Amino acid sequence: MKIEKSLSKMEIKHLSWLAKIELTKKEEDLFSNQLNDILSYFQKIDEANVEDLPPTYHVIDISNVLRSDKSRPPNPEQALKNVPKLKGRYVKAPRIV
Amino acid sequence: MKKIFEYSAFQIVEKIRNGELSSLEYINALFDRIKEVDSKIHAYLTVAKDMALDEAKEIDEKANKGEHLGSLCGVGMAIKDNICTESIRTTCSSKSLSNFTPSYDATVIERIRKEDAIILGKTNMDEFAMGSSTEYSFFGPTINPYNDERVAGGSSGGSAAAVAISEATASLGSDTGGSVRCPASFCGVIGLKPTYGLVSRYGLIAYANSLEQISPIVKDVRDLAILLNCIAGHDERDSTSLKVVKDDYTRFIGNDIKGLKIGVPKELFGHGTNKHVLKRVWDAIHVLEDLGASYTEISLDSLEYALASYYIIANSEASSNLARYDGLRYGFRSDEVNDWSDTFSKNRREGFGQEVKRRIILGTFALSAGYYNKYYLKAQKVRTLIKKDFDKAFKKFDILASPTMPILPFKLGEKLKNPLEMYMCDLDTVPANLIGAPAISVPCGSYDGLPIGIQFIAQPFKEGSLIQVSYKLEESLQD
Numbered sequence: 167m168k169i170e171k172s173l174s175k176m177e178i179k180h181l182s183w184l185a186k187i188e189l190t191k192k193e194e195d196l197f198s199n200q201l202n203d204i205l206s207y208f209q210k211i212d213e214a215n216v217e218d219l220p221p222t223y224h225v226i227d228i229s230n231v232l233r234s235d236k237s238r239p240p241n242p243e244q245a246l247k248n249v250p251k252l253k254g255r256y257v258k259a260p261r262i263v
Numbered sequence: 264m265k266k267i268f269e270y271s272a273f274q275i276v277e278k279i280r281n282g283e284l285s286s287l288e289y290i291n292a293l294f295d296r297i298k299e300v301d302s303k304i305h306a307y308l309t310v311a312k313d314m315a316l317d318e319a320k321e322i323d324e325k326a327n328k329g330e331h332l333g334s335l336c337g338v339g340m341a342i343k344d345n346i347c348t349e350s351i352r353t354t355c356s357s358k359s360l361s362n363f364t365p366s367y368d369a370t371v372i373e374r375i376r377k378e379d380a381i382i383l384g385k386t387n388m389d390e391f392a393m394g395s396s397t398e399y400s401f402f403g404p405t406i407n408p409y410n411d412e413r414v415a416g417g418s419s420g421g422s423a424a425a426v427a428i429s430e431a432t433a434s435l436g437s438d439t440g441g442s443v444r445c446p447a448s449f450c451g452v453i454g455l456k457p458t459y460g461l462v463s464r465y466g467l468i469a470y471a472n473s474l475e476q477i478s479p480i481v482k483d484v485r486d487l488a489i490l491l492n493c494i495a496g497h498d499e500r501d502s503t504s505l506k507v508v509k510d511d512y513t514r515f516i517g518n519d520i521k522g523l524k525i526g527v528p529k530e531l532f533g534h535g536t537n538k539h540v541l542k543r544v545w546d547a548i549h550v551l552e553d554l555g556a557s558y559t560e561i562s563l564d565s566l567e568y569a570l571a572s573y574y575i576i577a578n579s580e581a582s583s584n585l586a587r588y589d590g591l592r593y594g595f596r597s598d599e600v601n602d603w604s605d606t607f608s609k610n611r612r613e614g615f616g617q618e619v620k621r622r623i624i625l626g627t628f629a630l631s632a633g634y635y636n637k638y639y640l641k642a643q644k645v646r647t648l649i650k651k652d653f654d655k656a657f658k659k660f661d662i663l664a665s666p667t668m669p670i671l672p673f674k675l676g677e678k679l680k681n682p683l684e685m686y687m688c689d690l691d692t693v694p695a696n697l698i699g700a701p702a703i704s705v706p707c708g709s710y711d712g713l714p715i716g717i718q719f720i721a722q723p724f725k726e727g728s729l730i731q732v733s734y735k736l737e738e739s740l741q742d
Contacts, residue, residue: 188608188612204682207571211575214645221646247364248364251596
């Protein structure tokens with residue numbers, strides 16, 4: 167079986183940007199080898215003949231469950247108790263632009 | 264004679280109900296046991312002693328007053344740390360959630376509490392349930408109760424080890440690709456992954472939502488039936504929970520297995536399988552044969568693609584599910600740098616361990632433009648192929664049998680350098696998750712003091728068949 171070298175370090179950098187996970191230089195080097203080994207193994211599915219088959223995204227038929235739109239008493243303390251950085255009753259977010 | 268903390272759940276329920284045992288005395292005995300052994304085993308991340316003792320007192324009061332006692336009355340249970348528990352820290356064994364305390368109980372927690380079970384604490388796991396050894400925990404590994412140089416299996420290693428060494432009478436884990444069956448096999452206890460959709464996932468912190476199910480771990484099959492009776496059933500808060508008529512799983516206990524047809528797929532007995540594992544598994548199949556079942560060796564060709572397909576799907580779903588951890592409303596938050604994007608990336612760099620990062624990156628790749636068809640879509644089509652193969656097999660056979668794990672519990676650190684080697688451990692367990700079928704691991708002997716498990720797979724909603732055959736095997740091996 168032909169094994170393609172699938173991921174360059176540049177691509178891993180790009181993927182880490184897409185996934186919003188900063189990687190250290192050491193992790194980039196380590197992942198570059200490990201991920202290529204794993205992807206070579208994943209290429210095993212290339213051999214499978216599935217041309218006429220539909221994908222199975224889910225083994226059961228699922229549909230959205232809707233509940234009635236009833237208001238409940240607010241509980242801001244509970245909602246905010248796990249927030250790491252608060253300013254008063256506001257969640258402190260980093261600069262966006 | 265058995266010590267109090269060693270009893271099975273059904274024995275505890277019986278003793279509390281007929282006034283032979285005080286719930287408080289028993290729960291105290293469990294906490295003494297935790298104190299005695301957990302510094303070596305590291306099954307627990309958090310113990311909820313005060314809450315548990317208060318609940319035990321309440322149960323004793325109810326018993327004294329002759330009030331109704333639930334089907335799990337007093338039973339001390341350990342809960343995997345990816346299942347939300349109100350007011351008890353729930354970390355997923357991740358630095359990113361190390362200070363997270365949920366404001367609500369998962370549906371399964373509500374259900375076991377309603378039946379008067381007592382939660383002892385939260386158990387160690389691979390971070391976000393990604394792993395097969397519990398070594399990928401931010402808080403350090405869980406140790407195999409049978410050998411302190413070896414892993415407990417994963418990702419529900421803490422839940423399995425706690426039951427194995429009687430730090431809990433029963434536990435809940437979650438199984439995405441074998442995460443309950445693997446540690447159950449390595450720790451010599453029973454673990455069942457139910458049919459997808461049978462048990463509510465509401466309050467389970469998602470990793471791969473089309474594959475995972477909350478799953479019980481117990482000491483014996485009777486306990487399994489009682490616990491499954493309690494947690495199974497539709498939940499309107501979970502769109503993946505199915506509306507099915509609830510069965511009474513205890514009715515399968517003790518039924519004979521004469522005429523039961525067992526399929527033995529050769530792909531699950533592959534070349535890499537340890538010879539001692541093979542021997543014990545075949546011995547168990549012959550025990551079932553002696554009890555009147557018959558077996559046939561079969562081939563399910565598509566199984567050779569199962570592991571690759573599973574990891575592509577699981578990692579893709581993980582990359583999407585874990586996008587929510589931005590460290591703003593909850594979770595680990597680092598110091599602010601530059602803008603939102605850089606801060607978000609830094610939070611995740613510091614909050615996630617290496618295996619989680621690897622899987623998110625792999626999943627992001629499999630879903631990215633240009634690769635989606637080749638990896639993600641193809642893997643989902645392969646899933647259809649595998650499902651068709653199983654559907655055919657289940658037309659001829661009541662259950663399929665195989666080793667749960669192809670290997671014995673391995674040494675700590677042995678597979679950490681090579682992630683692909685760790686993935687290979689899941690070869691025999693992932694097919695059941697891909698097709699949504701129920702599968703169980705039952706102890707079937709040991710080699711050199713290390714436990715070995717046999718796996719049975721049934722078609723969806725046939726948990727009863729698994730309980731029936733497992734009970735018979737358990738009964739025969741105890742004789």
